[in-house]
Amino acid sequence: MDWTAIALSLRLAALVSLILLVLGPPIAYWLTFSPRRWKFLVEAVVALPLVLPPTVLGFYMLVAFGTRSPLGRAWEGWTGHPLAFTFEALVIASIFYSLPFSVQPMASSFSQVDRTLLEASATLGAGRTRTFFRVVLPLSIDGIVAAAVLTFAHTLGEFGVVLMVGGNLPGITRTVSIAIYDQVQALNFSAAHQTALFLLAISFAALAIVYALTRKAWGVSPAS
Amino acid sequence: MTLSVRVNTQLSPQFQLELAFDVEPGVTIVFGESGSGKTTLLRSVAGLIRPAEGRIAVGDRVLFDRRAGIDVKPSDRRVGFVFQQLALFPHLTAEDNIAYGLSGLSQAERRTRTVAVAESFRIGRLLGRRPSEISGGERQRVALARALVTRPDVLLLDEPLSALDQATQSHILADLRSWNESQQIPVLYVTHSQREVFALGERVLVLRNGSIAADGTPQQVMEAPAHAGLAQLAGFENLLDAVVMSRRPDAGVMVTRLGGTTVDLETPLSSARTGEAVRVAIRAGDILLATDRPQGLSARNIIKGTLAGLCQEGAFVKATVAIGVPIEVHLTPLSRDELRLQTGQALWLVIKTHSCHPVSAV
Numbered sequence A: 001m002d003w004t005a006i007a008l009s010l011r012l013a014a015l016v017s018l019i020l021l022v023l024g025p026p027i028a029y030w031l032t033f034s035p036r037r038w039k040f041l042v043e044a045v046v047a048l049p050l051v052l053p054p055t056v057l058g059f060y061m062l063v064a065f066g067t068r069s070p071l072g073r074a075w076e077g078w079t080g081h082p083l084a085f086t087f088e089a090l091v092i093a094s095i096f097y098s099l100p101f102s103v104q105p106m107a108s109s110f111s112q113v114d115r116t117l118l119e120a121s122a123t124l125g126a127g128r129t130r131t132f133f134r135v136v137l138p139l140s141i142d143g144i145v146a147a148a149v150l151t152f153a154h155t156l157g158e159f160g161v162v163l164m165v166g167g168n169l170p171g172i173t174r175t176v177s178i179a180i181y182d183q184v185q186a187l188n189f190s191a192a193h194q195t196a197l198f199l200l201a202i203s204f205a206a207l208a209i210v211y212a213l214t215r216k217a218w219g220v221s222p223a224s
Numbered sequence B: 001m002t003l004s005v006r007v008n009t010q011l012s013p014q015f016q017l018e019l020a021f022d023v024e025p026g027v028t029i030v031f032g033e034s035g036s037g038k039t040t041l042l043r044s045v046a047g048l049i050r051p052a053e054g055r056i057a058v059g060d061r062v063l064f065d066r067r068a069g070i071d072v073k074p075s076d077r078r079v080g081f082v083f084q085q086l087a088l089f090p091h092l093t094a095e096d097n098i099a100y101g102l103s104g105l106s107q108a109e110r111r112t113r114t115v116a117v118a119e120s121f122r123i124g125r126l127l128g129r130r131p132s133e134i135s136g137g138e139r140q141r142v143a144l145a146r147a148l149v150t151r152p153d154v155l156l157l158d159e160p161l162s163a164l165d166q167a168t169q170s171h172i173l174a175d176l177r178s179w180n181e182s183q184q185i186p187v188l189y190v191t192h193s194q195r196e197v198f199a200l201g202e203r204v205l206v207l208r209n210g211s212i213a214a215d216g217t218p219q220q221v222m223e224a225p226a227h228a229g230l231a232q233l234a235g236f237e238n239l240l241d242a243v244v245m246s247r248r249p250d251a252g253v254m255v256t257r258l259g260g261t262t263v264d265l266e267t268p269l270s271s272a273r274t275g276e277a278v279r280v281a282i283r284a285g286d287i288l289l290a291t292d293r294p295q296g297l298s299a300r301n302i303i304k305g306t307l308a309g310l311c312q313e314g315a316f317v318k319a320t321v322a323i324g325v326p327i328e329v330h331l332t333p334l335s336r337d338e339l340r341l342q343t344g345q346a347l348w349l350v351i352k353t354h355s356c357h358p359v360s361a362v
Helices: A003-033 A039-051 A054-065 A070-079 A087-111 A115-123 A128-136 A138-156 A160-166 A176-185 A189-213 B038-046 B094-102 B107-120 B136-148 B166-183 B194-200 B218-223 B228-233 B333-339
Strands: B003-012 B015-023 B026-031 B053-058 B061-065 B079-082 B154-158 B186-191 B203-208 B211-216 B238-248 B253-258 B264-268 B277-282 B288-290 B301-313 B316-322 B326-331 B346-351 B357-360
Touching: A003 A039, A003 A087, A003 A128, A003 A138, A003 A176, A003 A189, A039 A087, A054 A070, A054 A087, A054 A160, A087 A138, A087 A160, A115 A128, A115 B079, A128 A138, A138 A189, A160 A176, A176 A189, B003 B038, B015 B038, B015 B203, B015 B211, B026 B038, B026 B166, B026 B194, B038 B053, B038 B079, B038 B154, B038 B186, B079 B136, B094 B107, B094 B136, B107 B136, B136 B154, B136 B166, B166 B194, B186 B194, B203 B218, B211 B218, B238 B264, B238 B326, B253 B277, B264 B301, B264 B357, B316 B333
Parallel strands: B026 B186, B026 B203, B079 B154, B154 B186
Antiparallel strands: B003 B015, B003 B053, B053 B061, B203 B211, B238 B253, B238 B277, B253 B264, B277 B357, B288 B346, B301 B316, B301 B346, B316 B326
16 A cells, blocks of 8 residues: 555545645535625636536646746745646645635524524623624534535545645655545556455545434524 | 613614613513514623614713714623523533633632522532533523622513423512512513513513614503503404594593494593594403303493404413404303303393493504
């Protein structure tokens, strides 16, 4: 088994999950509670990676990371090396690629919080931030955990985007799925079997956790 | 401190809320059927909806003034709100629910105030439990304690006791009344239960179709409703069209003839003139039934009729007696059995003059 690739994938998936645990809730909160009419546009943008071929997303990411784009130039000026084909490029691309897997479970559980609880919180003197941390977030823990687990599993298994923006550099950008692809290309089926089985086991465990958690945690609904 | 409310807002093409009133400290009941605007009124005062026009103030603190562009956030209004569904936080214990609004205080002071209010609402021993682990009445007490511990300037209660049995309701009402005697803030208490009106209110505002239909003490408003619509609302099952035949101001009574019949009914005197149309409101529980013509009674209205229908509704029996118009009478199942009532049999209705309430026909 390609332990270097497995370690790299685990590191990438953990990092992306952590970052989206911070970036996801504000986006999900805005999508759930904003009265803006045009928020459907943002919803569509967030959901795009669900339907877009990974190569398309990867292609645009590669263009954005290139030395001719403002982002690529800024990065190079700041760090001294180009962004494309680095681990950092994988992280940034994966954040966009896994955004819907993080935001949608969060938004769905935020929207299930009884609005009367938010009004009660307001009449008790709590502003929006306090209401979010004391009421919305604790009542959406299952959605937050589901988001983190799904992001982790999704990032672990990505292929197309990684190949486009990261290439295939051992120890830097070669993830598990690319390692499997290489093993199959080299007709090394027993190694491919082992790595694939490992990915299958982790994906199954992740989904089992999500489904176990989405059972309601509180015996009584707020209304009763 | 006086709560002053002027609101005018169009909520739908059919429904406009237009109210103007001031309430002093003490409990004011807001009474009306569903859809009359009660909850909308409370939500406007709490800042949960924004009226199109108006001004809401507590003492000299303006909470909302459309023209001056003032709209204080709900979290800064110091208006306590007990929701119909209570809206207790399910993930917090009773203690954390009550202390939720005390975030600015030290931990010691929060604890002291939480325990004090919990004791006065008799829930001190439940502080460690979650809402799902206590009874409906106890949840109600936690919700009241949570709203009151912040010492709001105004308290709004939206049918807070509607889901409880009568004994639990009475205990909580008593605790709320004694609490209010020491605090003296304006309390708006929304209900559609007549019992709560009499148990708690010093003043009743009756809302109908988004405006104030009556305003007075519970006795004034509920016992002698001025409008036919109000009578129906206040639980008068019989609302009969009639014409004033003669008036006897010296005796304080008048005689009315029920529409489409030759039945005369003596009622207390109203401002209606002879020949004018009125409606007479009679509670079904205020009418006696007799199988033979009764003798030697003080009641002035003894009317012969025919039993047209009988049906049991829970603890009472609803009898319909035809006297030219159908009259609804309530009696107990035991009375029905002892009188051996049969549909079609002749009966006498006995109605005291003062059980007949003339109300204006419009």
